[in-house]
Amino acid sequence: MRKTDQEVALDSVDREMLRLLQDDGTLSSSALGETLSLTVTPCWRRRKRLEDLGVIRGYQANLDRRKLGLRVMAFAQVRFDNHSPGAPEDFERVIGSIPEVLTCHKVTGEADYVLTVLARDLDSYGAFVEEVLRRQAGVVSIQSTLSLREIKADTRIAIPN
CATH class of the missing domain: 1.10.10.10 (Winged helix-like DNA-binding domain superfamily/Winged helix DNA-binding domain)
Structure with missing residues (x-):
């Protein structure tokens, strides 16, 4: 830890x-x-x-993405090959600077990373995949899943006793 x-x-x-x-x-x-x-x-x-202590990391307004014209929420699973030293670290640095990416998690399973991405429409999301994700060294596959309906979106954490 x-x-x-x-x-x-x-x-x-x-x-x-x-x-x-x-x-x-x-x-x-x-x-x-x-x-x-x-x-x-x-x-x-x-x-x-x-x-x-970093328990409170900051304060922000919670915005309605749809009212801002961001209609598409996608979950991109990104997989790397095993032959690109430094590529995952470079990927993390690049992804960390892109405002359309809400979350990026290094995960277990078939994918190496799962990203939550917002876009205006499918064309914008497609451009993000082609112009950002596919251009990253070592990326061998990208699988996208689109959100059809948002059931819950909350930033509140259940505080343990």
């Missing part, structure tokens, strides 16, 4: 703070403290500690 992946000890107030912030990341320390029965300063200190 990498040092940055070490589990952080949380008490019940920390866990409740995380639940509240996942629901509304714009809560002020005053509003958060009121809900948690803390004054502003201790509330701010707890929040800052969770941020410094």
